[in-house]
Amino acid sequence: MSQRTKEHIRRWIFGLPMAVWVTCLTTVCLAATSLFLYVNTNLVTITNSDGQKTVVFAQTIDKRLLVREIADMRCSEDDIITYDQAKHGYGELHVEHAFPVTISVDGEKITENLIECTVADALDIMGVTLSGDDYTEPALTAKIESASSIAVHRVTYNDYTKNETVPFETQYQYTSLFYRSPERKMVMQNGADGVINAKLRDKVVDGEIVETSVIEDYGSTEAVPEIIKVYGEGAAVSSMTAPEGVTLDENGIPTQYSAVLTMKATGYYSAAGKGASGLGLSYGTFAVDPKVIPYGTRVYIASADGKFVYGWAMPTDTGSFIHTNNMQVDLFYETYEESYINAVQEVKVYIVG
Structure with a gap:
């Protein structure tokens, strides 16, 4: 030019x-x-763990300033902020809010603000270690998604040898059979002390014994309880229960039955173990004329005034008395003394089925 x-x-x-x-x-x-x-200037989509979402135009790259002042969302120093700038002018920012997690361990409480993690992660972050059989509640694999408390339980074991006598206990059985002499007591089984001679291990959790197990037994014996039978008003001799579907009144008498027989009741004892029917003998079985009450029939036996209750029973035997009085039942007892105490009394026999 x-x-x-x-x-x-x-x-x-x-x-x-x-x-x-x-x-x-x-x-x-x-x-x-x-x-x-x-x-x-960037177009930024901001979300948080509360489910909030907003879109802003911003020149700043200060993530916390973006959240607090421009997006007007809460944000603490412990929150985790992630920013993904996919391309120039557009980005996505997410705020994961921290929450307080308290660990109770060794008599102390430790609290820190954490984001979603497992119990194991929380222990690691807060410097709490487990050893042996120590455990946590919730379990180590449990997820923590909000303010939570974690309990660390310390487990130790204490081994020792024990050699001592274990006194027997006294157990009571109740029967209405003694209604004529309520003060009567009958020893059904003599008690015997036991002996512990063994190496034991106590499991101790947080300073308290929660379980004792036997590591090695040197000849221990269990105590044998003393069993005493005493009077109990309305207590049945038999341990049999009512057939399914049968309803009872306030005195335990069935409200559904096919017949009621008034009969003479005596008591008997036999070491045979089986009755004439081939079925067993025990409390709750009795002898009767099978033509009157067939073997296996479920009945309920009690005196009319309710003072004596034999209870639910089933005939399994036949007595020689049927030749002189077929309206008689012979109630079985597992001791001769009880059969003698029964004597002769009038009872009502409710035939259920």
Whole structure:
């Protein structure tokens, strides 16, 4: 370009009106501003673990400033903020809120703000270690998703040898058979002390014994309880229970039955173990004329005044008395003394089935 041409252009430029200059400068500034905003402004989608979501335009890259002031969301120093800028001008920011987690261990409480993790993670973060059979509640694999408490239980074991006598206990059985002499007591089984001679192990959790087990036995014997039979008002001799579906009144007498027989009741004892029917003999079985009450029939036996209750029973034997009185039942007892105490009394026999 010649000097003359350059001079011509210079004179043309400086000869432009002021309005043109202003317009040009304004256009340049706007373009520069737009370019600056394009380069430095981001469209950011902000979400958090509370389920909130918002979209903002922001120039700052300070993540906490974005959350607190621009998005107006809560954010603490312990919250975890992740920012993913997929491409220029657009990004996704997520706030995972921390929550307090308290660990109770060794008589102390430790609290820190954590985000979602497992119990094992929480212990690791807070510097709590387990050893041996120590355990936690909740379990180590349990997830923590909100403010929570974790209990650490310390487990230790104590081994020792024990050699001592174990006194027998006294157990009581109740029967209405003694209604004539309520003060009567009958020893059904003599008690015998036991002996512990063994190596034992106590399991201790947080300082308290929760379980004792035998590691090695050197000849221990269990105590044998003393069993005493005493009077109990309305207590049945038999341990049999009512057939399924049978309803009882307030005195335990069946409300559903096919017949009620008034019979003479005696008592008997036999070491044979089986009755004439081939079925066993025990409390709750009795002898009767099978033509009157067939073997295996379920009945309920009690005196009319309710003072004596034999209870639910089933005939399994036949007595010689049927030749002289077929309206008699002979109630079985597992001791001769009880059969003697029964004597002779009138009872009602409710035939159920």
